[in-house]
Amino acid sequence: MRRGARGDDRQRLWADRWARRIILALSLTAIATIILIFIFIFREALPILTDPTIQQEASLRHLFHPMGGPDLASRYMWQPIALVPKYSLVPLILGTLKTTLVALLIAAPLAIAAALYTSEFAPARIREAIKPAIELLAGIPSVVLGFFALIVMATWMQQLFGFETRLNAITAGAALALALIPIIYTVSEDALNAVPHSLREASLALGATRWQTATRVVLPAASPGIFASLVLGFGRAVGETMIVLMASGNAAITSWRFTDSVRTLAATIAAELGEVVFGSPHYHVLFFIGALLFVVTFIVNSVGIYIIHRVQHRLRGGL
Amino acid sequence: MSNGYRRNRWLLIACGVVIGGSLACSSRAPSDRARAVTVKGSDTMVILGQRFAEIYMQKHPGAVIQVTGGGSGTGIAALINGTTDIAQSSRPIKPEEAERVKAKFGVEVIETPVALDGLAVYVHESNPVEELSLAQLKAIYTGRVTNWKEVGGPDLPIVLYSRENNSGTYVYFKEHVLENADFAPATQTLPGTAAVINAVAKDPKAIGYGGIAYGRGIKALKVKKDATAPGIAPTVENVLSGRYPISRQLYFYTVGKPNNPVARDFIRWVLSPEGQAVVKDVGYYPLPEEKRQEVARHWERDS
Numbered sequence: 001m002r003r004g005a006r007g008d009d010r011q012r013l014w015a016d017r018w019a020r021r022i023i024l025a026l027s028l029t030a031i032a033t034i035i036l037i038f039i040f041i042f043r044e045a046l047p048i049l050t051d052p053t054i055q056q057e058a059s060l061r062h063l064f065h066p067m068g069g070p071d072l073a074s075r076y077m078w079q080p081i082a083l084v085p086k087y088s089l090v091p092l093i094l095g096t097l098k099t100t101l102v103a104l105l106i107a108a109p110l111a112i113a114a115a116l117y118t119s120e121f122a123p124a125r126i127r128e129a130i131k132p133a134i135e136l137l138a139g140i141p142s143v144v145l146g147f148f149a150l151i152v153m154a155t156w157m158q159q160l161f162g163f164e165t166r167l168n169a170i171t172a173g174a175a176l177a178l179a180l181i182p183i184i185y186t187v188s189e190d191a192l193n194a195v196p197h198s199l200r201e202a203s204l205a206l207g208a209t210r211w212q213t214a215t216r217v218v219l220p221a222a223s224p225g226i227f228a229s230l231v232l233g234f235g236r237a238v239g240e241t242m243i244v245l246m247a248s249g250n251a252a253i254t255s256w257r258f259t260d261s262v263r264t265l266a267a268t269i270a271a272e273l274g275e276v277v278f279g280s281p282h283y284h285v286l287f288f289i290g291a292l293l294f295v296v297t298f299i300v301n302s303v304g305i306y307i308i309h310r311v312q313h314r315l316r317g318g319l
Numbered sequence: 320m321s322n323g324y325r326r327n328r329w330l331l332i333a334c335g336v337v338i339g340g341s342l343a344c345s346s347r348a349p350s351d352r353a354r355a356v357t358v359k360g361s362d363t364m365v366i367l368g369q370r371f372a373e374i375y376m377q378k379h380p381g382a383v384i385q386v387t388g389g390g391s392g393t394g395i396a397a398l399i400n401g402t403t404d405i406a407q408s409s410r411p412i413k414p415e416e417a418e419r420v421k422a423k424f425g426v427e428v429i430e431t432p433v434a435l436d437g438l439a440v441y442v443h444e445s446n447p448v449e450e451l452s453l454a455q456l457k458a459i460y461t462g463r464v465t466n467w468k469e470v471g472g473p474d475l476p477i478v479l480y481s482r483e484n485n486s487g488t489y490v491y492f493k494e495h496v497l498e499n500a501d502f503a504p505a506t507q508t509l510p511g512t513a514a515v516i517n518a519v520a521k522d523p524k525a526i527g528y529g530g531i532a533y534g535r536g537i538k539a540l541k542v543k544k545d546a547t548a549p550g551i552a553p554t555v556e557n558v559l560s561g562r563y564p565i566s567r568q569l570y571f572y573t574v575g576k577p578n579n580p581v582a583r584d585f586i587r588w589v590l591s592p593e594g595q596a597v598v599k600d601v602g603y604y605p606l607p608e609e610k611r612q613e614v615a616r617h618w619e620r621d622s
Contacts, residue, residue, distance in 0.1 A: 165478055
């Protein structure tokens with residue numbers, strides 16, 4: 001009897017070990033995929049730094065230094081299909097920052113206020129309705145948001161604000177905000193919920209109102225988590241492609257005006273990579289942009305996730 | 320100890336699976352798809368190519384022709400990589416692309432015009448401007464002229480719309496209208512002629528360009544070759560006669576004459592009067608008869 005039981009155990013152990021191996025292999029596949037993509041992108045971007053024939057047309061100097069020209073817009077130009085190709089990344093970086101800033105300025109107050117409301121004030125029934133609704137927003141494909149912005153939002157906003165150009169940084173940023181709200185909301189809400197109840201109870205017991213408790217106790221306690229939500233939102237905004245491709249006008253203008261059309265880094269890759277001559281300087285510049293985006297979003301997301309972990313750890317371990 | 324070894328082995332196997340998988344995908348030979356003729360390239364021509372294929376397959380049961388878009392450059396890149404039999408292109412092949420074909424296959428690339436297309440210049444229907452010369456168009460799109468009143472319109476700034484720089488339409492407009500000068504930085508680029516038309520239809524200050532085949536619902540301008548020439552409307556007759564100044568050829572590119580007899584027969588059929596009738600149905604312009612006979616003669620012999 002004991003021997004039989006041991007045989008059973010051995011069989012179970014064997015199945016267990018194999019299941020563990022298969023799951024390990026699958027999870028390693030995910031890591032291997034990321035590493036391979038990383039290697040591929042950087043290998044294709046490398047000639048910008050190393051290959052002299054590519055560098056004649058597109059070296060770091062071409063990508064970042066000003067060219068001769070009377071005004072800002074003509075000193076930094078992105079005109080890759082031209083007799084003398086111009087590969088300045090400055091208008092693209094500026095465009096990306098402009099749309100990202102607008103998107104964060106719109107999305108952050110809305111999402112954080114919504115998170116504060118659902119976690120501190122809303123009755124359970126309303127919370128159960130708001131939370132899934134906002135999270136549903138994350139499920140809308142970005143191409144649909146982009147199309148909505150291109151056809152509907154752009155016209156509304158032009159009529160409302162009287163923009164000279166219909167598609168511009170503000171329109172694209174507003175559309176982008178729709179994609180950021182669920183990210184910022186979800187992470188902020190988690191951060192607010194992670195604040196221990198003892199803090200709220202202590203505050204209320206000392207005679208503070210719910211509003212005072214929410215704004216002066218809970219919100220500061222959750223602030224690192226809320227900061228992390230903004231960082232993750234920033235990462236998404238920088239890398240988001242389809243919405244800005246459709247709603248930004250895609251004109252690479254170097255200017256500080258938010259009512260001008262903009263062209264972002266991600267949209268440039270999406271628009272041009274399909275047609276570029278394989279192995280040309282233009283091709284390698286596009287991969288260089290890809291590597292740049294990869295590094296920026298990687299750092300930003302890592303920082304965001306690191307902060308979230310630290311906050312959770314701290315709140316769990318007490319203050 | 321042995322645990323560490325096992326862990327490493329599993330890591331190796333996992334990596335191997337990924338690398339092996341990606342290699343297997345990239346090295347899949349086109350010859351596996353027996354006898355199916357693949358046609359790939361210009362988005363402008365994708366509907367045309369699909370109509371060609373549809374009608375040809377009806378008349379030749381058993382023949383399989385697959386048509387996909389992606390853009391002229393994508394089609395030519397596929398031709399260079401050996402993953403398509405015929406590349407459709409709305410721009411002439413670039414010398415460096417032709418060289419790559421020669422270097423890879425040892426055969427010259429063959430250029431076969433199959434249809435004509437004209438680019439229309441559109442404005443909002445409320446815009447009183449009726450015609451522009453090529454020089455005025457160049458001045459507008461390079462940013463030297465920025466107000467409609469400078470070309471006889473209302474006192475409104477001009478908002479420029481263009482196609483993405485990956486499209487054959489963009490390259491054609493840049494070469495033939497801008498004479499290779501750069502577009503003004505403020506030019507907004509949109510994916511597809513339909514998007515340009517949509518934008519122009521919503522904006523009284525706008526100007527845009529794109530295929531005539533799409534040009535419905537907004538006002539297409541007459542174009543003058545120079546300041547003194549008469550304005551020519553983008554109509555069938557004017558494109559066919561060559562009077563309309565912004566018209567172009569649409570091409571098939573092949574690596575030599577394809578070995579696949581179906582591909583050769585398909586191209587011959589496209590160049591026949593029957594194939595050219597399809598061109599008209601789709602909204603482009605058939606080759607002038609003389610030109611058609613000249614191109615078709617080239618494909619009569621099999622070698």
